[in-house]
Amino acid sequence: MVQVVFDKVRKAFGDTVTIPGLDLVIESGEFVSLLGPSGCGKSTTLRMLAGLEQPSGGRISIGGRDVANLPPAERDIAMVFQSYALYPHMTVAENIRYPLRKRGVPKPEQATRLAEVAALLQLEPLLDRKPRQLSGGQQQRVALGRALVRDPSVFLLDEPLSNLDAALRAHMRAELIELHRRLGKTMVYVTHDQLEAMTMSTRIAVMKDGVLQQFAPPAEIYDRPANRFVAGFIGTPSMALAEATLLRDGGGARLQIGAMMIDLPGRHAAAAPCAVTVGIRPEDIVVGQGPWQALVRLVEPTGHETIVALEAGDLALTARIPGGPRLHAGETVAFDVNRARLHLFAADDGHRLALDITDTTPPRSA
Amino acid sequence: MAEAALPGARLERRDALLGLALIAPTVLVLGAVIVYPLLSAIYLSLFSLYTPTLEGHWVGLANYRAVFGSSGFWSALATTAVWTVGTLTLQVLFGLAMALLLHQNILFRSLARSLVLFPYFLSTVVAVLVWRWLFNDLYGVVNHALMAAGIIDAPVSWLGTMPNAMLSIIVVGAWKFFPFVVIAILARLQTIPEALYEAARIDGAGPVSRFFDITLPQLRDVLTIVILLRTVWDFKEFDLIYLMTGGGPVNGTRTLPLIVYQQAFGLNQMGLAAAHAVAMMLVMLVFMLAYLRRAGGRVA
Amino acid sequence: MTNRQRPALIASLVTWPLVLLIAFPLLWMLLTSVKPQAELFTTPPDFLPNAITFEHYRRVLEETAFLQYFRNSLVVAVSTTVLVVVVAVLGAYSLVRFAYRGRELLASLVLFTYLLPSVVLISPLYLMLVKLGLANTLASLVAAYTSFALPYALWLLRSFMAGIPEDLEAAAMVDGASRMGAFVDVVLPQALPGIISTALFSFILAWNEYLYALVLVNSDEARPLTTGVMTMLISAFNIEWSLLMAASVMMSVPLIVIFAFFQKYLTSGFGAGGVKG
Numbered sequence: 032m033v034q035v036v037f038d039k040v041r042k043a044f045g046d047t048v049t050i051p052g053l054d055l056v057i058e059s060g061e062f063v064s065l066l067g068p069s070g071c072g073k074s075t076t077l078r079m080l081a082g083l084e085q086p087s088g089g090r091i092s093i094g095g096r097d098v099a100n101l102p103p104a105e106r107d108i109a110m111v112f113q114s115y116a117l118y119p120h121m122t123v124a125e126n127i128r129y130p131l132r133k134r135g136v137p138k139p140e141q142a143t144r145l146a147e148v149a150a151l152l153q154l155e156p157l158l159d160r161k162p163r164q165l166s167g168g169q170q171q172r173v174a175l176g177r178a179l180v181r182d183p184s185v186f187l188l189d190e191p192l193s194n195l196d197a198a199l200r201a202h203m204r205a206e207l208i209e210l211h212r213r214l215g216k217t218m219v220y221v222t223h224d225q226l227e228a229m230t231m232s233t234r235i236a237v238m239k240d241g242v243l244q245q246f247a248p249p250a251e252i253y254d255r256p257a258n259r260f261v262a263g264f265i266g267t268p269s270m271a272l273a274e275a276t277l278l279r280d281g282g283g284a285r286l287q288i289g290a291m292m293i294d295l296p297g298r299h300a301a302a303a304p305c306a307v308t309v310g311i312r313p314e315d316i317v318v319g320q321g322p323w324q325a326l327v328r329l330v331e332p333t334g335h336e337t338i339v340a341l342e343a344g345d346l347a348l349t350a351r352i353p354g355g356p357r358l359h360a361g362e363t364v365a366f367d368v369n370r371a372r373l374h375l376f377a378a379d380d381g382h383r384l385a386l387d388i389t390d391t392t393p394p395r396s397a
Numbered sequence: 398m399a400e401a402a403l404p405g406a407r408l409e410r411r412d413a414l415l416g417l418a419l420i421a422p423t424v425l426v427l428g429a430v431i432v433y434p435l436l437s438a439i440y441l442s443l444f445s446l447y448t449p450t451l452e453g454h455w456v457g458l459a460n461y462r463a464v465f466g467s468s469g470f471w472s473a474l475a476t477t478a479v480w481t482v483g484t485l486t487l488q489v490l491f492g493l494a495m496a497l498l499l500h501q502n503i504l505f506r507s508l509a510r511s512l513v514l515f516p517y518f519l520s521t522v523v524a525v526l527v528w529r530w531l532f533n534d535l536y537g538v539v540n541h542a543l544m545a546a547g548i549i550d551a552p553v554s555w556l557g558t559m560p561n562a563m564l565s566i567i568v569v570g571a572w573k574f575f576p577f578v579v580i581a582i583l584a585r586l587q588t589i590p591e592a593l594y595e596a597a598r599i600d601g602a603g604p605v606s607r608f609f610d611i612t613l614p615q616l617r618d619v620l621t622i623v624i625l626l627r628t629v630w631d632f633k634e635f636d637l638i639y640l641m642t643g644g645g646p647v648n649g650t651r652t653l654p655l656i657v658y659q660q661a662f663g664l665n666q667m668g669l670a671a672a673h674a675v676a677m678m679l680v681m682l683v684f685m686l687a688y689l690r691r692a693g694g695r696v697a
Numbered sequence: 698m699t700n701r702q703r704p705a706l707i708a709s710l711v712t713w714p715l716v717l718l719i720a721f722p723l724l725w726m727l728l729t730s731v732k733p734q735a736e737l738f739t740t741p742p743d744f745l746p747n748a749i750t751f752e753h754y755r756r757v758l759e760e761t762a763f764l765q766y767f768r769n770s771l772v773v774a775v776s777t778t779v780l781v782v783v784v785a786v787l788g789a790y791s792l793v794r795f796a797y798r799g800r801e802l803l804a805s806l807v808l809f810t811y812l813l814p815s816v817v818l819i820s821p822l823y824l825m826l827v828k829l830g831l832a833n834t835l836a837s838l839v840a841a842y843t844s845f846a847l848p849y850a851l852w853l854l855r856s857f858m859a860g861i862p863e864d865l866e867a868a869a870m871v872d873g874a875s876r877m878g879a880f881v882d883v884v885l886p887q888a889l890p891g892i893i894s895t896a897l898f899s900f901i902l903a904w905n906e907y908l909y910a911l912v913l914v915n916s917d918e919a920r921p922l923t924t925g926v927m928t929m930l931i932s933a934f935n936i937e938w939s940l941l942m943a944a945s946v947m948m949s950v951p952l953i954v955i956f957a958f959f960q961k962y963l964t965s966g967f968g969a970g971g972v973k974g
Contacts, residue, residue, distance in 0.1 A: 412795065412876065413795065413796065413797050415795070415876060415877070416791045416794070416795025416796070416797050417791075417795075417797055419787040419788065419790055419791035419795070420787070420788050420791040420792065420795075420797075420800075420803070422783075422784045422787060422788065423784055423785070423787070423788030423791075423803075423847070423851065424803070426784055426843055426847055427806070427807070427810065427847060427848070429840075430818075430822065430840060430841070430843050430844035430847075431810050431813070431818065431844050431848070432806075433821070433825070434817075434818040434821035434822045434825065434844070435813070435817065435818060435821075437821040437824070437825075438817050438818065438820060438821050441820060441821060441824075451824065451827075495712075495715065498708055498711060498712040498715070499712065501705055501708035501709075501712070502705040502708070503705055503708045503709040503712050503713070504705070504706075504709040504713070509712060509713065509716045511956065511960060512716050512717075512719065512720040513716055513719055513720075514956075514960075514963075514964075515720075515723065515956060516719065516722075516723070518901055518952050518955075518956060518963065519723075519905075519949060519952060520904065520905035520907075520922075520923060520948060520949065520952070521905060521907060521923075522905070522907055522922075522923045522926055522927060522945075522948070523726075523926075523945040523948055523949055524722075526726075526926070526930065526941050526942070526945050527722045527723065527725065527726045527942070527945060528722060530725075530726075530729065530938050530941070530942065531722060531725065533938070535738075536737060536738055536740075536742065536938075538725060538742060541740070541741050541742055545741060572719065572722070580964055584964070626812075629812045630812075632814075633814035633815070633816070635814075635815065635816055635907075635908050636907040636908060639908075640907070640927065654814060654815075654816045657816040657817075657819075658816055658819070658908070658912075661819070661820050661823075662912060667820050667824075670820055671820055671821075674814070674816055674817040674820070675817070677814065677816075677817070678813075678814065678817055681812075681814070685809065685812045688812060689805065689808055689809060689812075692808060
């Protein structure tokens with residue numbers, strides 16, 4: 032069991048508090064992504080776990096062992112850096128063998144393990160080269176190899192794919208998923224790319240300004256974002272967010288968004304009247320039929336689907352419709368929204384409202 | 398202590414201790430050979446001290462009154478200013494021109510660069526010996542060449558008369574130190590993106606306006622730093638002037654560093670010498686602070 | 698591209714005469730050192746020697762204390778270099794990578810001493826070394842030379858080491874190295890060009906130093922080349938220029954060797970040291 036626990040971990044640089052207090056429990060064998068915009072504290076969190084930075088408060092444990100006073104070398108972790116951090120004066124083989132050498136692994140075993148890792152990552156033809164003679168993708172593999180060779184209890188990956196081109200990134204994503212499945216090791220992965228987080232993780236920890244916003248499996252993050260920030264941050268194109276008012280209407284409830292009125296099931300009436308933020312995902316807008324009219328501002332065909340920017344009064348919406356473009360900018364279309372999949376957030380602090388509509392519906396199967 | 402209870406505090410303290418251990422030798426050596434001598438220089442300047450016996454007594458600010466009250470200090474300051482401005486101007490103008498030329502794709506460029514840079518690395522003693530031989534009254538090449546060219550009719554005493562002596566050290570100083578300017582500017586020239594010139598060419602800029610609109614503005618920072626640095630270094634130059642002229646003829650080329658040396662080891666007035674040195678530093682401080690601000694701003 | 702070649706040719710025609718003019722004093726030094734004594738005093742002087750002689754070199758080596766001076770200079774310059782490089786490598790690493798109170802102040806002090814005139818320090822240093830009983834020893838020169846070589850070296854190495862990515866050390870530490878282990882395994886190899894550059898500069902500075910040698914040493918046993926060769930000039934009744942030129946050439950040999958084989962380290966050190974800041 033290699034459980035990773037952050038217990039009220041705090042980090043301050045001088046007077047600037049970057050992480051006020053982080054509680055996070057990563058179970059053994061999980062692939063957890065720390066996701067957030069730059070400056071959200073995800074890299075600092077990872078570096079504290081690695082022992083490269085010291086927390087200002089709280090406790091971090093790996094496999095039940097408090098690591099506060101352990102230097103990185105004694106934490107039984109391996110790390111892949113965004114810059115790869117390959118030792119430029121060593122060959123690929125020397126780079127990969129370095130962690131073994133530092134731990135006094137006997138020479139013959141070093142050779143065996145090097146051969147295994149090289150075979151796994153197809154590095155055999157590159158072993159005698161220096162890092163600067165390698166392409167970005169090859170360097171990335173070597174960095175991965177150096178982490179894999181030692182069989183640590185936790186793998187830390189700090190935006191390892193961000194310096195690769197798009198095609199290679201997709202390829203490496205698949206390889207990392209496969210690797211995690213095969214090794215079954217705990218992996219902590221820092222990224223600002225939600226696609227990486229969504230496709231690879233067992234759970235995602237969304238962070239903002241040093242505060243954990245939501246820690247849940249990708250589907251739940253997408254379907255039931257815990258607050259307005261997560262709702263807006265996850266999903267491309269992003270969810271439309273609009274100020275609205277929840278009104279009581281006889282026995283039922285109505286949602287007023289500008290000039291639009293949407294009838295909601297009666298149980299929502301309990302909270303009404305109140306100000307809310309309503310969130311509508313692009314795929315939850317039906318274009319071509321419905322009670323409302325919108326002006327088409329922009330049509331972006333991506334091939335298999337089309338992204339349409341709509342304007343209904345003051346409300347800006349983005350719709351995702353399957354297939355090629357059937358609309359033209361400037362025309363007016365009718366539209367409807369999938370009432371069962373609206374997201375409601377408190378207007379003040381943005382938390383997800385418990386009387387939420389989607390709470391009663393199962394997550395989409397699509 | 399609350400801090401002791403903090404996790405990781407032990408690691409952090411261990412790191413800080415290691416940092417201090419690594420810097421300790423530096424602090425010790427700098428303290429012994431710079432900070433202590435510097436402070437005692439200021440302390441010494443308050444004494445009347447006879448160099449051979451090292452006996453002396455407290456005189457307070459009397460040395461400073463003597464320094465600022467004597468015409469020697471002020472005329473040496475003027476001499477230092479003439480030398481510094483003269484040689485620095487030549488260094489910068491010639492250095493800039495040479496750097497621009499050596500940046501071109503000329504024949505045997507690396508050989509040309511080596512030949513230009515070498516004087517800077519040469520010992521001042523060697524440079525002075527060579528130039529004193531070139532400037533030799535009777536057999537020097539300089540006089541022969543100038544006479545052959547019809548510029549002078551009779552051999553000229555280059556180091557024995559004024560203003561020739563000042564002119565000579567300015568030229569030798571420029572020859573010895575201009576490569577510093579060349580290297581600095583050449584390094585900067587190589588980092589100006591070619592795209593800037595291409596953009597200017599598309600915008601219709603000719604070679605002259607490309608120089609004034611792109612090259613020169615790009616060189617401004619490095620030129621400022623180089624000029625400040627060379628001002629300080631030329632101002633404090635001792636070897637070259639002392640070895641070329643010894644401050645002569647009479648006191649025609651006696652700059653401030655030479656006065657300090659003469660007071661301390663010629664006239665054996667160590668206290669007075671220290672006062673001269675401190676006064677000289679005060680004058681230099683303007684340029685030192687300007688440089689520190691420029692270069693030190695990037696320390697952190 | 699003819700467009701590129703034509704200006705280069707014109708630039709060559711402008712540049713090369715200037716280059717030769719700059720190099721002329723050194724060429725003249727070399728020529729004078731191999732000319733028979735009599736040829737020096739012809740009017741007008743002949744450019745090339747009619748006969749080449751190495752007599753002056755033989756006389757410098759056999760009849761003067763040149764070799765003693767050379768040995769002294771070598772000992773002092775090498776000792777200064779080793780001392781300064783060892784201290785500065787550790788110090789610069791500390792300045793670049795560790796956080797403690799007074800670090801910024803120290804960095805500024807280093808930069809300040811880099812500008813300090815030797816004549817300010819010379820009297821107190823002289824007094825201090827006399828008191829320590831080191832006057833007239835090679836050790837006194839090493840101590841004095843450290844006062845300018847160490848700030849220079851620190852400044853140079855600091856800027857070289859600042860350029861080494863911190864991730865490399867972080868990676869080494871995660872891979873199992875201690876802090877100092879990471880320093881030895883990763884930082885030192887990466888800083889090697891900077892260390893070479895620093896060592897060369899320290900050596901050259903120490904080799905060429907004159908003022909401290911003039912004040913601190915007045916016996917041939919400890920006299921380095923700079924003051925030694927000047928003594929040869931001053932002590933002679935009539936100056937033998939060919940002898941002095943031969944001595945100058947030989948004195949410059951280590952510099953020529955350094956310059957010929959390690960020039961790229963000198964120019965890179967240059968940028969890092971003073972100018973880039």
